[in-house]
Amino acid sequence: xxxxxxxxxxxxxxxxxxxxxxxxxxxxxxxxxxxxxxxxxxxxxxxxxxxxxxxxxxxxxxxxxxxxxxxxxxxxxxxxxxxxxxxxxxxxxxxxxxxxxxxxxxxxxxxxxxxxxxxxxxxxxxxxxxxxxxxxxxxxxxxxxxxxxxxxxxxxxxxxxxxxxxxxxxxxxxxxxxxxxxxxxxxxxxxxxxxxxxxxxxxxxxxxxxxxxxxxxxxxxxxxxxxxxxxxxxxxxxxxxxxxxxxxxxxxxxxxxxxxxxxxxxxxxxxxxxxxxxxxxxxxxxxxxxxxxxxxxxxxxxxxxxxxxxxxxxxxxxxxxxxxxxxxxxxxxxxxxxxxxxxxxxxxxxxxxxxxxxxxxxxxxxxxxxxxxxxxxxxx
Amino acid sequence: xxxxxxxxxxxxxxxxxxxxxxxxxxxxxxxxxxxxxxxxxxxxxxxxxxxxxxxxxxxxxxxxxxxxxxxxxxxxxxxxxxxxxxxxxxxxxxxxxxxxxxxxxxxxxxxxxxxxxxxxxxxxxxxxxxxxxxxxxxxxxxxxxxxxxxxxxxxxxxxxxxxxxxxxxxxxxxxxxxxxxxxxxxxxxxxxxxxxxxxxxxxxxxxxxxxxxxxxxxxxxxxxxxxxxxxxxxxxxxxxxxxxxxxxxxxxxxxxxxxxxxxxxxxxxxxxxxxxxxxxxxxxxxxxxxxxxxxxxxxxxxxxxxxx
Numbered sequence: 216x217x218x219x220x221x222x223x224x225x226x227x228x229x230x231x232x233x234x235x236x237x238x239x240x241x242x243x244x245x246x247x248x249x250x251x252x253x254x255x256x257x258x259x260x261x262x263x264x265x266x267x268x269x270x271x272x273x274x275x276x277x278x279x280x281x282x283x284x285x286x287x288x289x290x291x292x293x294x295x296x297x298x299x300x301x302x303x304x305x306x307x308x309x310x311x312x313x314x315x316x317x318x319x320x321x322x323x324x325x326x327x328x329x330x331x332x333x334x335x336x337x338x339x340x341x342x343x344x345x346x347x348x349x350x351x352x353x354x355x356x357x358x359x360x361x362x363x364x365x366x367x368x369x370x371x372x373x374x375x376x377x378x379x380x381x382x383x384x385x386x387x388x389x390x391x392x393x394x395x396x397x398x399x400x401x402x403x404x405x406x407x408x409x410x411x412x413x414x415x416x417x418x419x420x421x422x423x424x425x426x427x428x429x430x431x432x433x434x435x436x437x438x439x440x441x442x443x444x445x446x447x448x449x450x451x452x453x454x455x456x457x458x459x460x461x462x463x464x465x466x467x468x469x470x471x472x473x474x475x476x477x478x479x480x481x482x483x484x485x486x487x488x489x490x491x492x493x494x495x496x497x498x499x500x501x502x503x504x505x506x507x508x509x510x511x512x513x514x515x516x517x518x519x520x521x522x523x524x525x526x527x528x529x530x531x532x533x534x535x536x537x538x539x540x541x542x543x544x545x546x547x548x549x550x551x552x553x554x555x556x557x558x559x560x561x562x563x564x565x566x567x568x569x570x571x572x573x574x575x576x577x578x579x580x581x582x583x584x585x586x587x588x589x590x591x592x593x594x595x
Numbered sequence: 596x597x598x599x600x601x602x603x604x605x606x607x608x609x610x611x612x613x614x615x616x617x618x619x620x621x622x623x624x625x626x627x628x629x630x631x632x633x634x635x636x637x638x639x640x641x642x643x644x645x646x647x648x649x650x651x652x653x654x655x656x657x658x659x660x661x662x663x664x665x666x667x668x669x670x671x672x673x674x675x676x677x678x679x680x681x682x683x684x685x686x687x688x689x690x691x692x693x694x695x696x697x698x699x700x701x702x703x704x705x706x707x708x709x710x711x712x713x714x715x716x717x718x719x720x721x722x723x724x725x726x727x728x729x730x731x732x733x734x735x736x737x738x739x740x741x742x743x744x745x746x747x748x749x750x751x752x753x754x755x756x757x758x759x760x761x762x763x764x765x766x767x768x769x770x771x772x773x774x775x776x777x778x779x780x781x782x783x784x785x786x787x788x789x790x791x792x793x794x795x796x797x798x799x800x801x802x803x804x805x806x807x808x809x810x811x812x813x814x815x816x817x818x819x820x821x822x823x824x825x826x827x828x829x830x831x832x833x834x835x836x837x838x839x840x841x842x843x844x845x846x847x848x849x850x851x852x853x854x855x856x857x858x859x860x861x862x863x864x865x866x867x868x869x870x871x872x873x874x875x876x877x878x879x880x881x882x883x884x885x886x887x888x889x890x891x892x893x894x895x896x897x898x899x900x901x902x903x
């Protein structure tokens with residue numbers, strides 16, 4: 216009855232918000248609503264998280280078989296990916312420290328996994344991301360190549376694109392395995408609008424207990440997640456990234472009363488006030504993250520002009536939440552298109568952008584070398 | 596339980612175009628929508644005996660076929676497969692729509708059913724015991740399954756050996772069997788009573804035609820059974836019939852490398868494969884003449900039944 220009155224977009228928003236705010240309630244949903252919830256959770260890569268939660272609470276067994284099987288499958292995938300990531304990290308460390316005791320800073324999913332942060336539970340890992348001092352990046356790359364890693368982006372154009380314009384090397388993958396390793400010297404593209412200092416990030420990085428890896432300091436870790444979402448992605452279906460931010464903010468602020476102040480001070484110091492402003496705004500508005508009012512007020516210092524905020528408020532939720540799988544909306548498609556344009560715009564200066572898009576168009580449409588859409592889109 | 600055929604062909608087509616057709620394929624509840632009119636009649640022929648599902652449920656997967664055009668060659672009609680609203684691969688020629696749907700279901704199973712050990716294997720049952728045919732494409736497992744189900748065996752699958760880890764039970768997922776190229780005429784000659792869908796030429800696997808699953812196999816598809824034989828088949832032109840028992844170690848290696856998700860399952864995968872090869876008799880079968888092979892497998896089943 217409720218579903219009949221509700222627009223598809225509203226049903227999507229309600230379904231995913233309920234899943235995040237009260238995951239146990241998913242077990243009590245009518246089978247038909249559970250169907251939509253699972254489809255959406257899969258699309259935004261939150262199926263593993265839901266499965267982990269329901270299993271921990273002993274709620275899996277009572278679900279309809281078709282739902283239970285999907286969630287049990289998701290748990291198997293989560294375990295397998297975590298196992299592969301841990302093994303890859305182990306192998307990477309062995310190669311990277313084969314000559315001397317090089318500092319290796321794990322980023323994003325790898326850091327959450329190694330440090331056992333709460334958002335790692337049920338999270339599906341893809342690539343392994345590592346941070347190095349810019350001066351040590353070449354050494355790290357040559358060590359990995361000497362130990363059997365190969366570049367996956369082999370065209371001269373891609374090589375140039377990564378090395379000249381971004382903050383990471385072209386992805387490397389070991390001959391015998393499938394997990395990609397991304398070697399970074401910073402957390403945002405070199406040619407982009409923001410200029411945080413990689414050296415400042417490294418200066419505060421700290422060891423992960425029980426491992427030979429380091430991770431970014433608490434505020435920096437969250438700021439990286441925020442920057443990645445708001446300034447290094449198209450935001451399409453990226454709800455999971457906002458969930459990471461929500462989890463981390465709740466976790467660190469509960470453990471350390473000074474965390475919120477430290478976070479904002481660091482955002483300004485690192486020139487990341489803009490992404491921090493947006494991320495705090497949308498985490499608070501969409502996921503109910505308990506950001507103190509004083510912090511929300513202070514974060515206004517990172518805000519762009521009011522008209523831009525007004526536009527982003529309309530675009531961002533339409534990208535983070537997926538369209539209804541059976542009723543795709545034109546408005547959402549347009550919102551996603553503009554955020555895609557924005558993601559390119561903030562990643563490189565206009566002339567470079569025109570060149571880049573021109574080349575990509577040439578490769579895809581004229582020369583006919585179309586990339587195959589990965590199966591993993593369905594898998595996740 | 597209602598079956599698809601109760602809708603009649605017109606009602607079937609209406610479901611496909613509108614709310615979607617809910618159908619139970621073994622352990623999977625599948626929702627299919629299609630905007631491709633040309634597949635409605637052949638699809639009805641292949642699916643009329645399957646259990647029909649209402650919408651008040653959680654489905655295992657949602658697939659949709661939509662008509663598209665091959666931009667910028669707008670004269671070329673294509674079909675797009677959508678899984679939960681997204682396309683997992685490039686559009687394909689519209690004439691292949693039926694095959695695209697069948698491959699699409701296989702793809703989604705292979706990507707999502709990790710609660711099961713998924714062997715790339717044919718599976719048939721006789722006298723309550725399952726015979727697995729683990730093999731790579733081109734080894735003739737579909738042809739072998741299509742032949743056996745017309746000689747008294749129950750079809751579990753020509754593609755997936757679905758095993759619940761920690762058991763040796765195989766779950767039936769009887770689906771239309773896609774014969775390729777010469778096999779189409781081989782089966783027409785071997786089992787003239789077999790019902791075949793339309794021949795679809797020029798696919799990436801050549802010409803294919805789907806054999807309808809006998810109604811009895813579909814009706815029994817809720818009933819799993821234990822593995823008794825694992826036979827690695829290989830069709831070799833002109834070869835004389837050979838069937839040798841294999842060592843458990845060889846069988847283990849071949850079965851582990853054959854599974855779609857052996858690595859994904861980790862330790863549970865190792866234990867599951869070990870349990871299977873320990874419990875079953877394992878053979879390597881080389882054949883060129885289908886009738887000879889079928890006779891041999893029938894004898895194997897009969898002897899083991901009288902011997903036990």
